[in-house]
Amino acid sequence: MIRNILQAIFCAFIVLVFQPAVAQTTYCNPMDIDYKYNFEQLNEKISYRSGADPVIINHKVSGKGSDYYMFVTIQGGYWHSKDMINWKYLTANRWPFEDMCAPAAVSVRDTLFLFQSTFESRPILYSVAPEKGIWEFYNRWTPRLPKDIGPWDPAIYHDPDTDRWFMYWGSSNVYPIFGAELDHSKKLAFKDQYKAMFWLNQYEHGWERFGPNHSDPFKPFTEGAWMTKHNGKYYLQYGAPGTEYNVYANGTYVGDDPLGPFTYTPYNPVSYKPGGFATGAGHGNTFQDNYGNYWNTGTSWIGYNWGMERRIVRYAAGFDKDGQMFANTRFGDFPHKMTTQKWKGKGDELFTGWMLLSYKKPVTASSVMDTMSAAKITDENPRTFWVAKQNKPGETLTIDLQKEQEIKAVQVNYSDYKSDIFDNKPEVVYTQFKILTSNDGKKWDVVSDLTQEPKRDRPCAYIELAKPVKARYVRYEHIYVASPNLAISEFRVFGNGFGKAPETPANFSVIRQKDTRNADLKWEKVPRVIGYNVLWGIAPDKLYQTYQFWNDEPNAFELRALNVGVPYYFGIEAFNENGVSKMSEVVGVK
Template structure:
């Protein structure tokens, strides 16, 4: 297809869109160079992945540690992340690492069932790591510490470690002796365990439908207003319902009480599902964030990505993360935010189920997979060559504000991260008529690996068509799961859904939710919580599905409140009246 570029606009775009220095938004999953995981090399399975994130605010800058990544990432703004490969790893790569910043020192520790050292750095941005101690004492077989977290209580000058990853053992905790280089002080304690017979969200499987014994893991501790929030992940990373919960205590080692609004971070619907196993941190403005591990699972069941969601403590000191529109563009804050939804840009999904054309298609892969909001379905080109293209017809003119792309490692043969070959180069164009094109993203001269690239346009552009052009991909195949286009239309927002009904089943962990379909709707958000003013949970549901959800995440003995809203390319409806169920 011949591209007619408007020369003045092309120069403007080349200056700004190859790297928009004025970008103010982010979109989950975090746009980093996810690393190829050597863990499955003996299985001949190749895939990029990132899991079990810990983001640490260290001296006003941010450091991201991720499972088996050969290093870590550094950012000054939570948007632009630079990968750092340490000058030396003193042992094999880290799985589910613990990280903590205290004063001028960053501490780092790996998951292990053996004796391992705690590391430290005063200049982590330079990749310099040193031994803080040589090893912690050996714990009994199978106890750990796996999935560790280190916590420093500044008010009392005490140190602690929490850990556990098992469907047999609980989350453990132990005080650490700082005078002895953070070795264990006293005996470790059993702190919390799962109770899936009471807490519906702790049940295993897709939508909590499996009888397999669930896993508790990913401990993290946060102190707020004199209370200690021991966080954990459940029921397993492989499904859409992976989530974070918390217990609250008055002492770092308990006793702890189950938070009534659990899970505190939960995202079972939408494009990116699963929020479990992360951490809670504060940014430079005092805002809280909760990180987690969304589930991808194309080449391997444990193929994952990294997400972060704004988190809050409400007037009753309940901790929660806001996952409403959690995979849509959000602003990064420039001050202390005042309400849970103010970071949402209001930029809507313009591409859902919109028709696509392709330069070629391999075998029976469907072009329609590119706009189905399912990361586990994808398109593959006949050849991985320069010039392969995709064209999305949005079917109406919209004000386009951002584009996100998700590549797939279909039949990949890469097991290293050699930057001389592992990078992605591509372009995006927009057009009003499908003939005259404006280049809005150009990575043709940038050697960065952007497998989940998110691009905020410098200025909104009114257009109907979006085109992707391939330049270079390191994998044997050019494969893409989704191209997601965000912005706003010029039509009417949808009406508030009517006839919301919630029926709590005989098994009180479950509820059936129904409503009447509305016209001109892309999707719905079912919101629920433990009070009318605590609708902290969201289940996103696309409008072409039956208007019915079985929610299996409730706690026995807990009352709940429900409401619903609809959304389309133009905006979001008013929230419905709130329903109370016992």
């Protein structure tokens, strides 16, 4: 009898310990992938993880279904996923002669094509087994274009209705976005002379102005071309005005032919996220998932170690009934559901409603190096960070949420402070930690333990808890990070409080300036609020743009992202730990 009881207990223990992790159903920007250490600054001895200029391809193979492949600047390989949540890093049997910058990729008839940014002659690769890392040369050399022309930041487009091939490219504050037709019968050589598609015009397009919040008179940059065909129209997309600022965005021109002429769309930018934690949304691509939903990818700015230190983001996107292209960045760096069906409208139903619980909450650390205080891990700024005195197991960060909340997810964002890593060996470069919760700060429960998972590097680790936990305190307990210093820029806690959502901000006003690229916004602050979303667009039912503000920031702001000659409509909402207010009445300005 006793033996049977012991056997039953042992079996139950085995099931408990070795049961598979609960499948994650949500995601959070920046993307949780194993970003690689960047060798652009090898000669300057600057070491940091980075990822930029993403291209995600839904690669469909006859009889085998669809998988997703993601190509990112200077990563030594690429990522493969079946669900867009779990991404596996792959290396290839054949890779260009130097690592790829701003790669182009396209899926055509069971074949995946890949090309790199270049100012020289370089080959186009292809694969019929990209999940195995097997690539071959499609051609050996593309013709070299004139000096400084490229093709840098290329995009290869295949029109399925006409079987014509095209290339678009450009990365400059001097040259335009270029385009040319490719000759498939000659291994995608240039068929005709390339020509200009369009230039930036910061004098009429406020969002194309350079600098933080479009405040710098320096001539802006355009780059990151991408083509999407929708309902017979060709949407030629581009990034502007510069990757090293919070206002990096994607815009689009529209034409009836792949080589134009193209018309500027008055609702630009298409994808724009200047506020919040993960700022910047430019230079990515647009693709459809297996349910027919559109997504827009982009590059988010870190910029501590180097101006080009970045991460990857993606947002629900699409086209409305009038053909207007949009990307939904509202609460864009809060947890979202990964869809398993066709969504409605602009994808607002993907937002989980899990609010940020950690903003400016008190933090205690087991140790602090110099002035790198623990308070910096809750300020929602990726360029400030805490550093422990030593990078050793057992170092902790403890956030006091100040009252019991229902915790549903956390995100740990590491910073590369004085890093000395110049390789990406997976047996060395990985992250491990535990997340614990408590109601009294004395008795702690482990709610996540990365030592129980396969080792991998997670600079922007997003952990969805197996089930919600009611607690006041949340603790990060360190196990391992490859860098010589343990540095964390943000420890973000998501879930819901047990109080009421805030009231709608009152007296919201918008006054357009004489320079109509600008408008002055103002509102009354609301008690017990974390922040606000200002929403705007070119019609009352097209408020596709979002600018997020924190409540401890001024309640007046100069928005400098408008297009000359375009009427706009604005609304505002407030949010706290408990939820989101109703949106204000819509205000129109000419």
